[in-house]
Amino acid sequence: MLIHTLKKEARLIANDLHSLAVLLLMPIVFMVIMTMASSQSQQSIQQNLVLSVAGENNSQHSLVITKLLQAQGFIISANKSRTEQVSQLIINPQFDQQILMRQGTSQLQLIISDDLAPQTRLLLREKVKACLAQLKLYLYMLETGDLDADAVIDEQINAVITASDVNYLLIDTPAKALHNPALNSIPAWWVFGVYFIVLPVSLTFINERNNGTLVRLKTYPISMARYFYNKACAYTLVSLVQTVLLALIGCVVIPYCLDLPLLSLNSLSLSVIALISLSVAAISFALFLASLVSSYEQAIVVGGGVNIILAALSGFMVPLEIMPSNLAALANGSPMYWSAQILRLIMGETMTHSFWHYSVLLWGFSLSCFSAALWIFNKKMRNLTWN
Amino acid sequence: MAKIAPIMLELQQLSFAYKGAERLTVDAVSLQLKQGTCTAILGPNGAGKSTLISLMTGLLAPAAGRIEYPHYQQLSLKQAIAKKVALVPQDFAFYEELTVYDNLAFFVAISEKNRRLHAQYIESAIAACNLQAVTNKRASTLSGGYKRRLNIAIALSKQPDIIFLDEPTVGIDPLSRDAIISLLQDLKKQGKTLIYTSHLLYEVAQLCDDVVFIKDGKVVANQAINSAQLTLNFTTRNRLSQVQLALFTEQLTVISEAHYQLTISDTKLLGSLFSALSQLSDEIKSVNFSDNQIELLYRALFSEQAC
Incomplete structure (x- = not known):
């Protein structure tokens, strides 16, 4: 019976192009687009660090600040005229004389195109401000004798940078995340795709209810609760196949095609637990939503809408790091966030207790959703009659 | 001496009311349905036909009265319905994305535990409904007539003795309709008991032996159809x-x-x-x-x- 239900559900999904598109094509497209977008955004920040410097370029201070800008990662453009692509730093004629004055207008002017993202603009401005502060430190160190006035300029710059450097340490964050944009986007859209099984599940339930199949089945020698369990098991297996396919595509194919480091699942046993936890949570949630809705329209609005909202809250669309803290905190209550986190953790270089924390949360969520779904389904089945 | 057909389904003073309803939806209905006959249950919308059929098929529990399948006294009502009663809903109660064969295979797998009988039940349903030409076609690609036949074939694959049919010929061309009526007449000859609801009264006259008129939940007329009249x-x-x-x-x-x-x-x-x-x-x-x-x-x- 279970095998026949599994065969039936698998064939229903395999024969339905829309379901296949939702379960495989959509997450793959999202993974590709979002990974490309995040890798491109890193590149675009690098491109935006191109700066043309105009004004008093022959003064000593201008030379130092140019060196400091280069040390900050700026590429100083040979093109002195400002173009739309290149930001421009204009140094005023009194720059050398007025740099240490306590009051007065700024002697630097940064011109940035409004085409740049606000964060990039802010980053450029902060970097230039940091360079100006380092220049003042340079002058101070020269005066106090902490800097060798006879040393070559590059050594002096290094000394200033060392003196103004800050050590920072990432805690509980897989180091790969810093280097591989795929590690942020792939698990997120992988999870998003897996949770979207709610649509095929809901549509099958609605079809069965509306066309009289469930009424017919009520007169068969099988309890409706058993039928529901069988369907849940069948969908979980379908979801696991989807999860494994997306793992293969997301961890290997997409990074390979985008020339990014491949993602690996670091522990086989924990990976199996993570994938099963993800599938069970997605199916339980799908069954819960499917048991609530009673029309195709409701399925699409509720199923699709809830998933999109959860994805947004989980930081899939806008990274949590740049969300207001109150909004970012909501992610801690989202099963999609827990799911994405356990995937990130098994892909990361360090495995922490967070894996078990999120796993337990997911299983609790699954149990609640499944129980509620079964209760609603049974209630609706009791009211299901001829016509 | 003519053989008396056994009673397959008996209702005694059957009553039912929905929660909050002011009156009984089914009010003291008593009926006897015999083997190898077709009984039409007729009445206007809201008369209580669907509720009566829901009670007869165990989809609803009666508030009062008794439902008996006397031929299966060794079984409980639920078991008798599960084993020997099949429904043919008005809608296409199957999976459009599956083939004809896969649909039948799924329903047979639920109704029959003995796997060795599965192929036999599927083949007999296909043969009875003349579905050989479309066995491997996806249900969604079938014509309306074939879909109707598949709807009936799924019911037959359960090997039922009693079949409830809700407008089994609605929305199909006259030739397909004739084929289905002929199929149902054959089922009667095989001893199946049919309970039929339809608004196509000429079809009822053609197929049924008895007609039960329901009004406000009560049987207002119950008579044999005499084609010589x-x-x-x-x-x-x-x-x-x-x-x-x-x-x-x-x-x-x-x-x-x-x-x-x-x-x-x-x-x-x-x-x-x-x-x-x-x-x-x-x-x-x-x-x-x-x-x-x-x-x-x-x-x-x-x-x-x-x-």
């Missing part, structure tokens, strides 16, 4: 006097003030009937012969409820 309806300009009515020797029913109905079971009486009608030629407004007594009875019973 002929019915004549006539209307008059004025109400007929007793003297004029005495001209008719056949069974005459006054339907309304100037509407009369004659039921003729012997064609030899037609001569005297026409003689009587000719004497009233000045009064007669219209004459209408019909061999479909169900339709006439239906109209007589429910005409005041028409929208």
